[in-house]
Amino acid sequence: MAEYPTPTTEQEFAANFAQIKPLMSNTEALYESSRCLFCFDAPCIKACPSGIDIPQFIRQINTGNTIGAAKTIYEANYFGNACGKVCPTEVLCEGACVYNLNDQKPIEIGRLQSHATRKVIDSGKHLFGPGPANGRKVAVIGAGPAGISCACELRALGYAVDVFEAREQPSGLTLYGVAPYKITNAEALAEMDYLEQQFGYRVHYNHRISTREELQRLEDEYDAIFLGIGLGATNALLLPGEERTNCVGAVEFIEQLRTEHQHVAVGRKVIVLGGGNTAMDAASESARLGAEDVTLAYRRGKGEMGAYGFEYDLAKGAGVKGLFNVAPVEIVGNGKVEGVRFIRTATLDGQVQIVPGSEFVEPCDMVIKATGQAKQTGFLHLIPGLQLDGKGRIVADTRTGQTSNPRYFASGDALNGGAEVVNAAAEAKQTARGIHEFLSGN
Amino acid sequence: MPDLSINFAGIKSPNPFWLASAPPTNSGYQVMKAFDAGWGGAVWKTLGVPVVNVSSRYGGVNYRDKRLIGFNNIELISDRPLADNLREIEEVKKFFPHHAVIASLMVQSRQEWHDIVRDVTNAGADGIELNFGCPHGMCERGMGSAVGQEPEVLKTIVEWVMEVARIPVIVKLTPNISDITEPARAARAGGADAISLINTIQSIVGVDLDKFAPYPIVDGQGTNGGYCGPAVKPIALNMVKNCAQDPNVRLPISGIGGIENWRDAVEHILLGASSVQVCTAAMHFGFGIIREMTAGLEQYMTEKGFQTIYDFVGKALPNVRHWEDLNLKYQVKAHIHEDKCIGCQLCYTACEDGAHQAIRLQEGTRVPAIIEQNCVGCNLCSLVCPVEQCITMERRDDATEHLTWKERTEAGTIPVTFNDDRAGGLHHWVPEPVAALGKERHKTLPGKARALGSPQEATVSAPTATDVLSAS
Numbered sequence: 048m049a050e051y052p053t054p055t056t057e058q059e060f061a062a063n064f065a066q067i068k069p070l071m072s073n074t075e076a077l078y079e080s081s082r083c084l085f086c087f088d089a090p091c092i093k094a095c096p097s098g099i100d101i102p103q104f105i106r107q108i109n110t111g112n113t114i115g116a117a118k119t120i121y122e123a124n125y126f127g128n129a130c131g132k133v134c135p136t137e138v139l140c141e142g143a144c145v146y147n148l149n150d151q152k153p154i155e156i157g158r159l160q161s162h163a164t165r166k167v168i169d170s171g172k173h174l175f176g177p178g179p180a181n182g183r184k185v186a187v188i189g190a191g192p193a194g195i196s197c198a199c200e201l202r203a204l205g206y207a208v209d210v211f212e213a214r215e216q217p218s219g220l221t222l223y224g225v226a227p228y229k230i231t232n233a234e235a236l237a238e239m240d241y242l243e244q245q246f247g248y249r250v251h252y253n254h255r256i257s258t259r260e261e262l263q264r265l266e267d268e269y270d271a272i273f274l275g276i277g278l279g280a281t282n283a284l285l286l287p288g289e290e291r292t293n294c295v296g297a298v299e300f301i302e303q304l305r306t307e308h309q310h311v312a313v314g315r316k317v318i319v320l321g322g323g324n325t326a327m328d329a330a331s332e333s334a335r336l337g338a339e340d341v342t343l344a345y346r347r348g349k350g351e352m353g354a355y356g357f358e359y360d361l362a363k364g365a366g367v368k369g370l371f372n373v374a375p376v377e378i379v380g381n382g383k384v385e386g387v388r389f390i391r392t393a394t395l396d397g398q399v400q401i402v403p404g405s406e407f408v409e410p411c412d413m414v415i416k417a418t419g420q421a422k423q424t425g426f427l428h429l430i431p432g433l434q435l436d437g438k439g440r441i442v443a444d445t446r447t448g449q450t451s452n453p454r455y456f457a458s459g460d461a462l463n464g465g466a467e468v469v470n471a472a473a474e475a476k477q478t479a480r481g482i483h484e485f486l487s488g489n
Numbered sequence: 490m491p492d493l494s495i496n497f498a499g500i501k502s503p504n505p506f507w508l509a510s511a512p513p514t515n516s517g518y519q520v521m522k523a524f525d526a527g528w529g530g531a532v533w534k535t536l537g538v539p540v541v542n543v544s545s546r547y548g549g550v551n552y553r554d555k556r557l558i559g560f561n562n563i564e565l566i567s568d569r570p571l572a573d574n575l576r577e578i579e580e581v582k583k584f585f586p587h588h589a590v591i592a593s594l595m596v597q598s599r600q601e602w603h604d605i606v607r608d609v610t611n612a613g614a615d616g617i618e619l620n621f622g623c624p625h626g627m628c629e630r631g632m633g634s635a636v637g638q639e640p641e642v643l644k645t646i647v648e649w650v651m652e653v654a655r656i657p658v659i660v661k662l663t664p665n666i667s668d669i670t671e672p673a674r675a676a677r678a679g680g681a682d683a684i685s686l687i688n689t690i691q692s693i694v695g696v697d698l699d700k701f702a703p704y705p706i707v708d709g710q711g712t713n714g715g716y717c718g719p720a721v722k723p724i725a726l727n728m729v730k731n732c733a734q735d736p737n738v739r740l741p742i743s744g745i746g747g748i749e750n751w752r753d754a755v756e757h758i759l760l761g762a763s764s765v766q767v768c769t770a771a772m773h774f775g776f777g778i779i780r781e782m783t784a785g786l787e788q789y790m791t792e793k794g795f796q797t798i799y800d801f802v803g804k805a806l807p808n809v810r811h812w813e814d815l816n817l818k819y820q821v822k823a824h825i826h827e828d829k830c831i832g833c834q835l836c837y838t839a840c841e842d843g844a845h846q847a848i849r850l851q852e853g854t855r856v857p858a859i860i861e862q863n864c865v866g867c868n869l870c871s872l873v874c875p876v877e878q879c880i881t882m883e884r885r886d887d888a889t890e891h892l893t894w895k896e897r898t899e900a901g902t903i904p905v906t907f908n909d910d911r912a913g914g915l916h917h918w919v920p921e922p923v924a925a926l927g928k929e930r931h932k933t934l935p936g937k938a939r940a941l942g943s944p945q946e947a948t949v950s951a952p953t954a955t956d957v958l959s960a961s
């Protein structure tokens with residue numbers, strides 16, 4: 048039985064995809080901020096990849112200086128509002144909060160963070176601005192968390208910045224990939240508008256950089272180029288029947304969900320292939336779109352899934368079932384997907400082995416492949432001298448973000464192989480400093 | 490079942506909990522409701538001369554999310570007609586003959602005092618309290634704290650009252666004076682039967698940062714008011730103790746100031762009060778708090794084997810001594826119970842920055858360690874630690890020696906010069922001043938720059954959530 052009715056209106060969609068970290072009222076923020084102990088060398092700061100001074104901003108909220116709190120957050124992380132909502136705080140700041148050790152509820156750092164930043168976003172409060180122009184120009188490819196964060200920091204340092212973005216709107220996977228119950232489109236875009244107003248970089252939308260000629264032009268016109276291109280499309284399964292209608296990639300499915308909401312058609316019985324966080328999201332999302340039956344199918348055991356425990360719990364809470372130790376061998380059907388042929392597996396000495404003769408067909412009318420995102424190696428090969436590692440990740444200096452082509456710098460998923468918004472934001476801010484070091488010599 | 494009843498200078502009450510003279514005792518309706526709820530007595534809102542109140546009368550002190558840890562008011566005495574109050578006193582006494590109704594009074598001339606004392610006695614009041622405490626509004630008219638601050642005037646007025654009083658008379662003292670025992674002694678000299686303290690403390694409770702005016706604001710301006718609530722309890726306790734220990738006072742004491750639960754009440758009693766009065770807590774939480782107060786007091790008395798309140802009135806007084814009588818040989822040191830520690834390191838930073846640099850951080854754990862030889866046993870760390878019983882102060886001397894400052898003075902062994910060998914801090918280790926440099930500065934940098942600026946933490950790539958997971 049479906050836990051969620053199929054949404055047909057924007058309200059019904061919003062109800063099924065209700066925010067799991069809703070905005071805090073002033074009163075809630077006062078009470079929650081009061082609980083913070085103001086730890087010395089607080090462990091929450093150390094667990095935050097962007098190193099936000101958490102006790103400081105919480106104390107600022109508590110003393111009625113919410114604007115100052117937002118400033119503290121943004122000075123460390125330009126995606127402060129989005130991060131408060133989409134970060135896996137359970138394993139980052141909130142997971143490190145000392146209250147956990149007393150079996151008490153950790154401070155709701157994420158929600159406090161979004162509360163403070165939302166105040167300045169809503170009021171358009173002027174907190175930052177471009178630094179005095181230094182006459183140099185940087186091109187940023189990709190308007191995701193990495194690209195936008197780099198653009199903000201470069202503007203603060205006085206650079207002219209042009210951002211080239213393939214899609215229609217900014218913020219990358221924050222808008223096109225993250226689950227809708229974590230952040231709404233309006234929230235993600237409001238922060239982007241705010242940052243653009245504060246820093247005044249230029250974004251060229253619907254402008255994919257895809258040829259050597261275009262890159263050449265950027266190399267001619269700009270002093271440095273920042274690669275914030277993220278990852279690519281869902282990896283192919285390379286299984287027979289993969290081309291059948293209703294066998295889709297998770298990132299593509301989610302992108303459609305984020306842009307079309309309740310207008311996305313989901314199957315009645317959906318099988319999601321994969322055991323990572325994207326698989327959990329896709330399964331939850333299918334259930335919330337009204338699928339009657341959603342099954343997560345994973346090659347190994349439940350405990351070996353790459354997904355965070357709380358993400359699996361969230362999927363289970365939406366009515367998703369698990370099917371473990373099975374490997375897909377074929378997508379069966381007649382034009383349209385009718386089922387997945389699986390074979391059972393066993394893990395021996397860490398190796399997944401198939402159990403011969405254990406094949407069976409699990410019927411379904413939709414398959415979502417959450418089998419990881421491909422790297423954009425084809426595009427990256429157009430950049431002379433750019434070195435990639437064995438997994439197709441850009442190789443760069445860990446401190447400056449400089450790649451093996453000295454005028455190219457990189458951060459975010461394209462560099463780290465796929466992490467979180469906060470990692471992209473933190474790395475890119477630091478890389479902007481690396482660009483500055485390279486161009487200014489200090 | 491312990492007996493909670495009291496006979497306070499002749500005023501009988503089923504328990505020691507009285508409502509103080511304040512808004513909760515403004516009317517017969519409120520007093521009856523309170524008695525029904527379980528209060529033992531009520532000191533009626535002060536009656537006297539006609540007054541007019543302003544609008545916007547109270548201000549509060551909040552601590553983080555805790556409301557009204559301090560409370561201040563610029564209200565005056567009762568603004569209801571005397572006749573109405575007298576009629577209601579009479580009615581309350583008809584319904585509650587065994588509860589204590591005490592009339593609080595404040596007038597000016599001898600004749601006025603005589604008249605009003607007779608009026609409230611005729612109305613059936615069990616006792617009288619003379620309000621010599623109000624620190625605003627009334628003192629400008631020569632009443633309230635203007636009287637309480639002048640022992641001679643106070644004594645004269647008490648004498649006037651005693652000329653006609655047929656029921657016990659309590660004098661309510663103002664704390665806005667440097668030595669509380671002076672007016673207490675004057676009250677005794679004037680013939681009063683008891684004292685009650687403290688009234689409110691002259692205060693400004695806060696300033697509006699946008700309107701540039703003190704709270705509470707009356708049309709853009711404000712005035713000093715009277716401070717009360719939980720924050721004033723320590724001041725009240727000390728004054729109660731001072732009066733209780735003074736051999737020249739020797740009057741029953743009704744303790745007032747910051748009482749909100751049974752514990753606060755027991756503290757007042759242990760320092761010499763034999764009835765207690767409550768205002769702010771009743772204004773904050775209503776009359777229902779009395780259930781917790783009586784239940785707690787009963788439980789405490791049962792556990793301690795006290796039959797009556799008088800079994801423990803003043804029981805802590807012998808242990809409240811002058812500083813010079815304390816044992817200099819007694820030595821406690823902080824002890825961290827590692828199993829309870831949650832690693833907030835508040836103890837570390839408190840001792841490091843606010844005490845004696847006697848706590849150090851340890852490699853590989855967030856649990857700090859005490860440097861025993863530096864610990865002076867000040868308690869600070871145990872006071873800031875957010876976990877119950879996580880830092881305890883352990884006795885380290887062998888309890889065989891006892892030596893006080895007084896004894897040392899008498900023996901001629903006290904330090905007498907600045908560089909005297911016998912001074913306390915001489916052999917105490919302190920770090921070199923320059924050792925402080927570089928410890929805090931990087932924390933002023935934002936985000937990852939802060940980590941990069943820290944000497945130990947010059948890690949470059951931020952941990953991802955997965956790193957954090959796999960590390961744990």
Ligand SMILES: Cc1cc2nc3c(=O)[nH]c(=O)nc-3n(C[C@H](O)[C@H](O)[C@H](O)COP(=O)(O)OP(=O)(O)OC[C@H]3O[C@@H](n4cnc5c(N)ncnc54)[C@H](O)[C@@H]3O)c2cc1C
Binds near residue numbers: 460
């Ligand atoms: C399904 C899913 C769910 C996720 N959920 C979460 C979550 O809950 N919390 C969280 O913190 N993280 C989550 N993530 C990860 C997070 O979204 C990414 O780590 C983050 O967005 C990476 O930022 P980025 O800027 O490196 O890349 P992206 O966000 O991918 O941005 C890259 C941008 O570059 C543009 N682009 C790419 N190539 C070109 C080109 N050649 N020319 C012009 N533009 C180009 C793209 O259109 C895109 O806008 C999720 C990821 C996925 C796939």
Ligand SMILES: Cc1cc2nc3c(=O)[nH]c(=O)nc-3n(C[C@H](O)[C@H](O)[C@H](O)COP(=O)(O)O)c2cc1C
């Ligand atoms: C442990 C301690 C010692 C103090 N010693 C002194 C002192 O030597 N000289 C002094 O003028 N005040 C001293 N004070 C009083 C403080 O300077 C200050 O007036 C008082 O604590 C009120 O401020 P607060 O509410 O911020 O604590 C001391 C206070 C504390 C807590």
Ligand code: SF4
Binds near residue numbers: 085
């Ligand atoms: S660890 Fe928790 S309590 Fe300590 S500073 Fe961080 S949020 Fe506050």
Ligand code: SF4
Binds near residue numbers: 825836856875
């Ligand atoms: S204050 Fe208490 S909980 Fe915090 S580090 Fe010290 S001992 Fe541990």
Ligand code: SF4
Binds near residue numbers: 822823844847859866
């Ligand atoms: S008792 Fe005082 S001196 Fe000793 S460790 Fe604690 S804070 Fe430091």
